[in-house]
Amino acid sequence: MMAPVPVSSEDEDSMRTPIPAAAPRKTHAQALARWNERYGAPGFLFGEAPNAYLVAKADLLPPQGRALSVADGEGRNSVWLAGRGLAVDALDFSPVAVAKARAFAAARGVTVDFAVANVVDLAWPEALYDVIAAIFIQFATPAERAQLFERFKRALKPGGLLILQGYRVEQLGYGTGGPPERDHLYTVDLVRAAFADCEIVELRGYDEAIHEGSGHRGMSALLGAVVRRPPA
Numbered sequence: 182m183m184a185p186v187p188v189s190s191e192d193e194d195s196m197r198t199p200i201p202a203a204a205p206r207k208t209h210a211q212a213l214a215r216w217n218e219r220y221g222a223p224g225f226l227f228g229e230a231p232n233a234y235l236v237a238k239a240d241l242l243p244p245q246g247r248a249l250s251v252a253d254g255e256g257r258n259s260v261w262l263a264g265r266g267l268a269v270d271a272l273d274f275s276p277v278a279v280a281k282a283r284a285f286a287a288a289r290g291v292t293v294d295f296a297v298a299n300v301v302d303l304a305w306p307e308a309l310y311d312v313i314a315a316i317f318i319q320f321a322t323p324a325e326r327a328q329l330f331e332r333f334k335r336a337l338k339p340g341g342l343l344i345l346q347g348y349r350v351e352q353l354g355y356g357t358g359g360p361p362e363r364d365h366l367y368t369v370d371l372v373r374a375a376f377a378d379c380e381i382v383e384l385r386g387y388d389e390a391i392h393e394g395s396g397h398r399g400m401s402a403l404l405g406a407v408v409r410r411p412p413a
């Protein structure tokens with residue numbers, strides 16, 4: 182497992198009415214406090230069911246190997262990956278979320294190696310993972326995102342898969358989840374350019390109603406991508 186390091190990052194995701202203009206960015210401490218508060222409420226903020234895009238890509242997953250769930254929250258995605266037979270590491274900067282995720286994994290009878298860590302500052306491994314799941318990680322600023330995407334590529338084994346789900350900029354008009362910062366949101370062109378040196382197995386923007394707890398609820402402007410690190 183990668184070593185946890187001190188945190189500093191932006192917040193993401195709040196149910197809200199559509200906002201046309203950029204909201205002020207939260208400091209790291211504000212973001213962490215907000216996420217801890219949100220996860221401190223009873224129940225599962227994004228539900229217990231794994232993300233539907235991730236589940237839809239089940240046939241692409243290897244039957245065994247090592248997976249990482251990035252900014253895993255309360256564990257819905259890591260627990261599902263572990264249930265498929267993968268050895269799973271999971272990271273989130275919220276200790277409240279990670280405590281809930283540990284309890285969730287135990288209740289489901291699966292093993293996940295959880296850590297409280299900031300994905301932005303982490304000492305990322307090289308060529309360790311067969312699969313990386315990055316589901317709604319839009320706390321990242323453009324500079325952090327560019328760095329993170331490069332780290333994902335390097336942390337994958339040659340031939341390994343990144344599964345990415347997030348909101349597109351059109352999500353600002355729906356206001357059904359996701360960050361208020363336009364530049365944290367994806368476009369198909371942005372993701373295509375970021376992974377131009379990889380095999381893009383799938384890249385699509387689509388609008389769909391999702392029901393992931395109270396955090397992501399209603400018609401949403403989504404992006405789904407599956408990217409393969411080129412074989413050595």
Ligand SMILES: C[S@@+](CC[C@H](N)C(=O)[O-])C[C@H]1O[C@@H](n2cnc3c(N)ncnc32)[C@H](O)[C@@H]1O
Pocket residue numbers: 189190191192193194216227232251252253254255256257258272273274275278298299300301315316317318319320
């Ligand atoms: C929208 S939630 C998604 C959680 C999870 N991926 C899911 O789909 O249920 C975003 C997550 O990012 C985490 N997060 C925010 N900033 C982070 C950072 N710098 N490092 C690690 N996790 C972070 C939050 O605690 C939160 O769990």
